[in-house]
Every structure is written in structure tokens, then in C-alpha cells.
Amino acid sequence: MLNPATETLQNQLNAESAGLAGPVPPAYLEEPRGMMLGIGGILARPRSVEEVSLVLRTCSAARVGVVPYGGGTGLVGGQLLAEGPAPLILSLERMKALRHVDPVGNTIAVEAGMTLAEVQSAAESAGRMFPLSLASEGSCRIGGNLATNAGGVQVLRYGNTRELCLGVEAVLPDGTIHHGLKRLRKDNTGYDLRNLLIGSEGSLGVITAAVLKLVAKPLELATCFAVVPDPKAAAQLLARMQETLDGLVSAFELVHGTGFDLLSETMPEIRLPFAERSEWMVLAECGGGTGSGVDSRLMDVLEQAVEDGLVEDVVLAQSAAQRDAFWTVRESLPEANKRVGAISSHDISIPIDRLPEFIAEGQQALKQFGPVRLNSFGHLGDGNLHYNVFPPAGEPKADWVHLKPDVMRMIHDLVDAYDGSISAEHGIGRLKAADLQRYGDPAKLAVMRGIKQAIDPLGIMNPGAVISV
Amino acid sequence: MLNPATETLQNQLNAESAGLAGPVPPAYLEEPRGMMLGIGGILARPRSVEEVSLVLRTCSAARVGVVPYGGGTGLVGGQLLAEGPAPLILSLERMKALRHVDPVGNTIAVEAGMTLAEVQSAAESAGRMFPLSLASEGSCRIGGNLATNAGGVQVLRYGNTRELCLGVEAVLPDGTIHHGLKRLRKDNTGYDLRNLLIGSEGSLGVITAAVLKLVAKPLELATCFAVVPDPKAAAQLLARMQETLDGLVSAFELVHGTGFDLLSETMPEIRLPFAERSEWMVLAECGGGTGSGVDSRLMDVLEQAVEDGLVEDVVLAQSAAQRDAFWTVRESLPEANKRVGAISSHDISIPIDRLPEFIAEGQQALKQFGPVRLNSFGHLGDGNLHYNVFPPAGEPKADWVHLKPDVMRMIHDLVDAYDGSISAEHGIGRLKAADLQRYGDPAKLAVMRGIKQAIDPLGIMNPGAVISV
Numbered sequence A, B: 001m002l003n004p005a006t007e008t009l010q011n012q013l014n015a016e017s018a019g020l021a022g023p024v025p026p027a028y029l030e031e032p033r034g035m036m037l038g039i040g041g042i043l044a045r046p047r048s049v050e051e052v053s054l055v056l057r058t059c060s061a062a063r064v065g066v067v068p069y070g071g072g073t074g075l076v077g078g079q080l081l082a083e084g085p086a087p088l089i090l091s092l093e094r095m096k097a098l099r100h101v102d103p104v105g106n107t108i109a110v111e112a113g114m115t116l117a118e119v120q121s122a123a124e125s126a127g128r129m130f131p132l133s134l135a136s137e138g139s140c141r142i143g144g145n146l147a148t149n150a151g152g153v154q155v156l157r158y159g160n161t162r163e164l165c166l167g168v169e170a171v172l173p174d175g176t177i178h179h180g181l182k183r184l185r186k187d188n189t190g191y192d193l194r195n196l197l198i199g200s201e202g203s204l205g206v207i208t209a210a211v212l213k214l215v216a217k218p219l220e221l222a223t224c225f226a227v228v229p230d231p232k233a234a235a236q237l238l239a240r241m242q243e244t245l246d247g248l249v250s251a252f253e254l255v256h257g258t259g260f261d262l263l264s265e266t267m268p269e270i271r272l273p274f275a276e277r278s279e280w281m282v283l284a285e286c287g288g289g290t291g292s293g294v295d296s297r298l299m300d301v302l303e304q305a306v307e308d309g310l311v312e313d314v315v316l317a318q319s320a321a322q323r324d325a326f327w328t329v330r331e332s333l334p335e336a337n338k339r340v341g342a343i344s345s346h347d348i349s350i351p352i353d354r355l356p357e358f359i360a361e362g363q364q365a366l367k368q369f370g371p372v373r374l375n376s377f378g379h380l381g382d383g384n385l386h387y388n389v390f391p392p393a394g395e396p397k398a399d400w401v402h403l404k405p406d407v408m409r410m411i412h413d414l415v416d417a418y419d420g421s422i423s424a425e426h427g428i429g430r431l432k433a434a435d436l437q438r439y440g441d442p443a444k445l446a447v448m449r450g451i452k453q454a455i456d457p458l459g460i461m462n463p464g465a466v467i468s469v
Helices: A007-016 A049-062 A116-125 A142-148 A193-197 A231-244 A257-266 A294-307 A320-340 A352-369 A401-417 A433-439 A442-455 B007-016 B049-062 B116-125 B142-148 B193-197 B231-244 B257-266 B294-307 B320-340 B352-369 B401-417 B433-439 B442-455
Strands: A042-044 A066-069 A088-091 A098-102 A107-111 A165-171 A177-180 A206-213 A220-228 A249-256 A280-288 A313-316 A344-349 A373-379 A384-390 B042-044 B066-069 B088-091 B098-102 B107-111 B165-171 B177-180 B206-213 B220-228 B249-256 B280-288 B313-316 B347-349 B373-379 B384-390
Touching: A007 A042, A007 A049, A049 A066, A049 A088, A049 A165, A049 A177, A049 A206, A098 A116, A107 A116, A116 A142, A142 A206, A165 A193, A177 A193, A177 B442, A193 B193, A193 B442, A220 A231, A220 A294, A220 A320, A231 A249, A231 A280, A231 A294, A231 A352, A249 A257, A249 A320, A257 A320, A257 A373, A280 A294, A280 A320, A294 A313, A320 A373, A320 A384, A344 A401, A352 A373, A352 A384, A352 A401, A384 A401, A401 A433, A442 B177, A442 B193, A442 B442, B007 B042, B007 B049, B049 B066, B049 B088, B049 B165, B049 B177, B049 B206, B066 B142, B098 B116, B107 B116, B116 B142, B142 B206, B165 B193, B177 B193, B220 B231, B220 B294, B220 B320, B231 B249, B231 B280, B231 B294, B231 B352, B249 B257, B249 B320, B257 B320, B257 B373, B280 B294, B280 B320, B294 B313, B320 B373, B320 B384, B347 B401, B352 B373, B352 B384, B352 B401, B384 B401, B401 B433
Parallel strands: A042 A088, A066 A088, B042 B088, B066 B088
Antiparallel strands: A098 A107, A107 A206, A165 A177, A165 A206, A220 A280, A220 A313, A249 A280, A249 A373, A344 A384, A373 A384, B098 B107, B107 B206, B165 B177, B165 B206, B220 B280, B220 B313, B249 B280, B249 B373, B347 B384, B373 B384
């Protein structure tokens, strides 16, 4: 059983290092969609890996729970503990040093408290690109991106956060520092502790710094918004693009007409790319080096696709401004969703070749709940949909929200039947911990409990998140 | 303490499933370079994941060690147990089913016993490419590639085996089957058991099948052999190629003049690309889709590099035959090394920007051992060198091999000082288990022991490999 984080603990930490800990401002106890409220005894804001070690060592000795905190943008409650003894909240916000940039080997070493936008900008200054790209990049921190294995819009070409990380420095629950900041592309020396920490959502330790991969900045970009007859045509279009533009397709986003409806209802200032409403659309982008000719090659693929009936209408961005306008449409969808208010939101993935069938079956099955509206959109190239169910146009969410548990269960059961994932990129946190137990592979869950017990035997790390022992 | 694998165990297994186990033919107790001999009590060759489960369950109950066996091509003794109670050798050679190919989602599901060449060929039949490529691809098995996180010549563009795997089916030491054959690009549901098993060299369980990523086949290829003034120029040339040919550089191999000397001495039939001997050369390849123009774009980069003194001479492959000839030179280097016989061979990696400095310092330091010859070559694009020390030309290895421990220690100490890896792609096996203890991060080693204890508490899995508890 854990103890609450008290003023005594705060004083103890400050006696070791002045200014390390203090009371918890309310902002650390809220989350982006206002769906949960957290509790917290004290807030520690270490300035170095040694101070992180001090905090964890002290919390281990006092048996106090620790909730690691990045930018606070997580959507599954991994950063919020709602009940039990008040934890220490460990924010990495003061660890923002850029430790190293190597444009020859294409690596960057950053501390966990840098925002994703700051990492992108440091890469840019070195003439390179850090390709992780998320709607929340201005406020999320790279430590949180690593802890949750964040995804985003360029995973198709560059991979998830996991694939972009070469090494980590981390502090284990007892305060031991793991020095794993290697910047090597190949290193087969023992078990993959780096990937175990990445995606463990702060439940096994705290990542304090990381070496990340950089890539060449694409010098030529080509972006299109296309109307497609159905998701199956979209998947075929993707396959054709990948064949012709081998390795250069960086984003392939599915957009549904309902998303445009929600935009028109709540953000009429956003200019839509097509005059008429369509059911299914895709936003795709390719990038290449000098002389790659991505623009004309993309055009060739699209012309053939129009001829073959895979594309019904298409606009190719003619300028950087038009490209930005396309992306503004895509990136405003989550805000429009939020303003209308979903009955239930889902972050799911499905094997790409089964996605069209899943979409059709899901739309049909939702009819049992009445005239609800579905906005399914997202990273088709990764098989990852944001699958959100809304009340009928004009009706208040309050009248429909009682359906949430049944809608969620129906959708997750269907995802499971399609060998999909109930959490593609958001993680488990606390909101999906019960679902993980329900849908997870029993052998994997048993191993996870064994690992949690081995690394965090007192259970102080992010109690209740991901898995409990 | 473990018990030996006896005929009683063999009979017990065969009673459950006829023909499952038998005596061990000598071929399973040898390794490619003839450096070690193994022992083995019985050989089990299961035909299904259920039979693998039966074998492990039975060995757990009998406390008998299990040595998983792929193609037997490993170079660090992971497939050979030299002492202690005779183990059961578990060969996956009968599990060769192709379970699924999906050219839309670009995935393939294969059983562990398929050779790498068979996996490549199944991908090819589906109009796709499986990009893992190794000298031993005709005989190594995909299960072994996964267990050791194999690398090879296309890691620069496509990643190590780890990055090419989406999901695994595996059997844990107690016989529990982990059903993790998901073919999803994004799946953030709990700890990364897949990556923990990949690279654990059979010491935590046995991978029986995997879902692998496929990629589009490059429709245009451009390959060059270039003479460079030094490794620093080579690294700069690589950076330029990556900038201009963003994402399309698939191989960038460093070759040393000593390698050509060894070829001339032992395999004079191999035709070398240059008439005169040079110290440093690179073999580079780029591939792209239709209209990517990689040939002329590579030419542009090379012309500028010649002008700037980064390249002294260069041959661009004019035909598929010439491309193959270039690769034959590169792929014959290990065989030439073997025929001459190294005093000591090393599979190391170094941060790419420090590699030139490391090479210079290493060459200097080797002089303390007399007129030995160094052949350092390999995957410069990954910072990975095969760094082999030979006797002077014409002198027998027997007169020099006593230097091995000192040479190895000197090189590994130097690698460690450069924040490099003492095993870039070959793994730890048994040959480097002591080195892992010497050079490994203590926090990581402690976690590794905790994980080994949690997953394999009886210590039956590949005893003595990687780490012991």
C-alpha cells in the first residue's frame, strides 16, 4: 500500500535540493478534453537526471506513488491519478537541454522536457528534420512522446516515436540511472530495455533524455486532396502511390464527409477544398530530394487513378499556402469533434486490407443506437482510425451520452474480431486499463505483470496506469 | 541446477507426438567458422507451435536446458552450448509455413523455420520486397534473424530485423503460447513484448512465427563503386547522397584495400572494379520508384563530389551484371577473411561522425602488436564495421593467434571509449557474454537479470547465452 505525498516529503526533497518540490497548481490535474480530474500531493520539477534520481529514491523509501508528467496532452489519463493516496507529480519541464546534434550521423540528443516543436526546430537549425508530427506538438514534450510511443501523421514513412529513438537515459523506480544514450544504428548488446521503456507510459521508470534519429528535409513536396468512391479505393490508391513513389509517401489521411459537416457547424471560417459534399476523401503527401519530381509523378498516379475510377475529384496543392490550407482542414478535425462533443471516441487500428470491410460493418452496426453520426478519419496508411460517434445534428450530447458504454463495447468487440488494436497511438493510461485486461493476450499480460514486479516491486511508478501488480 | 536431456525425455516427447525428438546429428553441434563445438542430448523438431509448447512444457518440468536452433549461422555461439548438462536442441526447421501475404497492407506472416531467402522469395511472388539481406540468407532462418535482430546491407534504408517486424507468435519457457501475430503499424497496448523477444537470442522464449513488413520493390536502381581519400570523405559523401536522394540510399558500404588484397590472395577469380590498389573505397546503392531518376541524380552527386575532392575515382554500374559483380566483391570479403584466417574479428559500431577518428586511432594503436594487417570494412551508413586483424601477408595464423586476447581487449576498450557497441549486429551469444558484463550499463544489466528471472525462473532457455541469473 502506498503513502500519500506530504509536506514532509516536500521539505525533505527541498532540503536536499532547494526549489525542487512545491504544491501542485491546478493545471497539472486537468486534461485536454476536461474528462477527468486528478489528485496530487506535491509537484517536483527536477533540473537534472540526478534530481530525478533523488526524487525516485526518496519516493521509493517513503513508498509514495509518482505520476510522471510531460506536456499534459495525453488522452487516456496516463498523466492523471484520480483516486488513492495523493501522488508526487514529477514534471520534466525544467529539463530542456539540447545535448548534442550530429547532422553527419543524423542524430539529436535531447532532454525529456523539450516540447516536440522545440525538438523539430533544433533539427531544422541543423539542416535536418525530426519527422514526428502531432496536432499537440507545441505543448507535448518529447519525454511524453517517448513514454506513450506517440504516432501522428508521418508514421507511414518515418515510423512511430519508437522507430525514431536510438537510445534513452532513464531513471528506474529505485533511483538507479540507466545510461543508454547511445547514438548507434546497430547495437545488439542484450535485451531491448529502450523499447521496453518506450510505450510503458511511466509505469516502469522515467525517461530523462533520448537520442533521436534525424532525416534529410524533403526538398520537394507534393500534396493532394482527393475524393474517392469508398475506403477500398483509398487503400488501392495508397498501394499505387507506394509502388510508384517508393519510399516517398509520408502521409495518407482518410477524411469523412461527416468531418466536414462538423467543421461547417463549428468552425465555418475553415475553407474546405471541395464545393460539394462527398462521403470519402484522402489527404496525401509525398516528399523527395532534389530532382525527385514528386509533383509530376504524383500527378501521373492520380490521372491513372481517375481513369480507373479510384479517384472522383482531386486538387493538387499549387503553393505552400494551399498545402498549409489542406493541413489546416485535417488538423482542425479534432477541435471540431471536441466542439460538437462525441458520445464516444476511439483510437483504433485494423489491418489495412480489412479496413474497408470493418468500416462498412461498423457503420451498419451503429444503427442499433439510432440516428447517431459517425466521423471515422485518420491515418489510413497506418490502418489507424479515429472513430468517433456523435449525436444527430443539433441534438445535445447530454441526451445521448448514456449510450457510451454500449457503443464503446460494441466497437471494441468489433475491433478485436478484426485482429485490430483498441489503442493504436494513444496508449492505455488509466482509461483503457480494464480494456487491456479484457482484450489483451493472456500470455503477454502475464509477462507484463512479471516485468512490472521485477522493475517496480513497490508499485510506485504511475500507479493504476497500464497494469497493476 | 539443470538436468541433462536423456533418452527418457526423448521417449516421453515421442509418446506425446511421434517423431518429435531424436538423437542429435553432428551438424547441429558445429558453427560456420569451426571455432566451437557444442554438446546436445536430444534434438526436437516440432511441426507446430503446439509442439513447441509441448517441448518447453516438458523441459520445464524436467528442468532440462533448451538451445533454440535456426539456420546455425550465428557467429557468437548462441546456437551452441559447449559445457554443462547436455541440452535439448530445438530446431524450427519443420515450421516453414507461409501463413499470410497482404500486398495491400504490405505484410507477410511466416513461420520461424523459413530461410531468409524463402521469405524474400515469397515477398517477391506477391510483387513486394522483404528488404532484410545478409550473406547467409540462403541458410539462415527468419526465426534466428528475429532472435538475433540481424542487420545486413540494407539497414541504412529499411532498418534492422527489429524494425521490420510487426508482431510475433512465441512460446514462453513454461510452454505458454503468446499470440501476438498482429499485422498493425500502430498498436500501443502495453509493454513491448515483441521487441523484448527480438534480440533476446532465445534466452527468454522461442519465436515460432512473425508478421513482417514488406516494401515496394525499387523499380530503378543505381549502384556505384568509388575510391575516396579517407573515411571522413566517405561519411561526407554519404551525407550528400542522403540529402539529394532523400530516403533512397539503401546501402553504403566501406571497403578497404586490405580487403582487396585478401581477395587477390585467396579468390583471384573475383574481378575487382579498379585496376590500381586504393586504400579506401565505398560501394553505394540507391533505389526508387518509376521516374525517380536515381541513376542521373546519383551521377550528379558523384560529379560534384569529384569536383570537391571527396571522390577520386568512381564506376557506376551500367548493367544488372555489373551491379551483381560489385556486390560479389563485397559479399566475398567475409569468405576471403575466413580463408586467410583472422587473429581476431570484431563486429562493432561507432557514432558515424566519430568513425573516421576511431579508424585512425585504431590503426595507430594496432602497431603495438607488430606488422599485423587490418581489414576494416562494412556498413558505414550504420556506423557498423567488421574490424578484423590479420597476420602479415604469408605468415601463418598459428604464429600470431596468441595475441587474440590482447588485441580484442584493446579494440573493445577503444570502442567503449568512443561510446560504440562491441556487438553491432551479431549479438552476444556465449562468446561475448563476459564482455557484456564488462562493458554493459550496470542499470541495464540489473534489469536484464530481473527480466530473465521473471520470464525464465528455472533458467532453461539457452543456458549461458546473453545473461545468466
